[in-house]
Amino acid sequence: MPIHEVSLIKPENIIEHEELIIDGVDVSGHWSTFIEPRAVTDYNEEMEKEISGLAGGEFIHRCWQCGSCTNACTINAMNSDFNPRYWIYLIRMGMEDELLIDKDIIWQCVSCNKCTSACPRDVNPEGVMKATAHWLELKGHTPKPNSMIFDEGFSEQVFKTGKIEDGLVLRDFLSKSGQSLNQPWLISMVFGLVKKLPLTMLTRLGLATFFRPKTRDWGNARAAIEEYVAEKEVEKHQLLGLDGHQQKDMENG
């Protein structure tokens, strides 16, 4: 539903006491109904700083709220609650409570980048959606999405060996995201490969599964990448004001 059609009264703001007597007068039930004020009483200036510090969010301050992104949006066409223009505003003004109402749909961005082409100010709304989803996750508002689990496993392997082995990427992803290997699509894909691929290629695939090849002389590159990634992680945690405890949880989780 577009913003201007959303009811201004949120259910959680309606306060009603089943039993209430004030000065001897029984005001139980709807006689005691009142609605908490909706006024915004402060701007949280940190929020824009945090999200603009994450990859993709760098140009959020350029937004002038024209709504081109929302109009162009693939997901908005299916779910009008998905409103990048509105979220960008909430982030800029630091209206965290309001943003959190939509925390479970922000990750749905499919990165089609139609907004990126439509945006007259080069805000890169698609990047902002990514940064926001990442921020929500880092702050513990949303669980780590499968796409992030996949990306992490993928990068981990590249960092370690300089190469990727598709089978391992897949197995790693399925196990970390709590999914069974027994997936019909996976089984039919493997059978398809066995049937159609030439023998030499199959042999190579098979060998790679057991003897994981590494890029030659990868050690130095690996050390440099790991150092850089660690540095970036520390920066990110400082930027978001995450304490050591949360950081540990994140690394484990």
Next chain:
Amino acid sequence: MSKPVLVVGSGPAGLSAAHALASAGQEVVLVEKEDRLGGAPILSGYAKLVPSGEWAKDAIGGMVKRVEDNPLITTHLNSVVDTFDGEAGAFVAKLKDGTSIDAGATILATGFTHFDSVNKPEWGFGTYEDVVTTTQVEQMISSGQGVRCPSDGRKPDRVAILLCVGSRDRQIGREWCSKICCTVSANLAMEIREELPDTNVYIYYMDIRTFGLYEGQYYWASQEEYKVKYIKARIAEVTSDGKRLIVKGEDTLVKRPIMIPFDMVVHAIGMDPNVDNMTLSAVFGVDLEKYGFLAKASSYASMSGTSREGVFVAGAATGPETIDDSIAQGQSAALSALALSRGAKVEAAE
């Protein structure tokens, strides 16, 4: 030698007209009611001008010096025209001190008056010390003092600039857009962020009218380079919680009331008709338009005409105007006055 041209007012328009006339060898009598030349940019202590970024005292100061040094220009300070008689080509003006001036033509470059924010009491000016006007912020910057809260001299953590104070408001009889306040406010917001990088600046607007090339230089730059935030809301009132100012209004993009604490609130004040316009209209026999600015004749025959032949007008006397356009209009009026004082007739453009 033709009779001198009388120029009334020595702001950007008057200075430009006087200089243009003198450059063409025309004698000029310049009458200024204040004790110095320069008009609003000098008298009100503006900081850096739009769009050159030059300090007002240097840019307008240069125009002043050029006029002061010109032997063809006679200047009367602390002076007003008391009576004005005759007709095009043969006017006689009498100054307050009795001086009589024969003039072939006259240019009124009498400017505007800043809106007095006391007329919008709900926005706290005159009630709270830390509610100031754009002119005051200009002075804080141009004096070198820096942007500080007047109440205790602290650096403000958060500044709100309210646009359209004294403009576009039927409640106070000011329906016009003052044209320059959006740009000036964006410029000041950048100046504040430049001086105080930790200070967040918010601009509350109804529309942003940084017209033409000002769009990129001021509106976009203030957002993109200086991270100034723009909120579409016309503020309802400015109050205080005893410590900070509270700005109340409705954020129209989230449809929620806002009550946000600020350290300093700046009124982007508009341009009123010069408070002397009724007198000027009576003395010079020229019409005012419906809001009280000097009425212009059709632009197509001659840019600078008024309702009286031989009396021309330039700059913000006819309505809100930029400094650059005032200067252009000063030159335009100078050409009309020059032609007339040398006996040429303006042909109708029909």
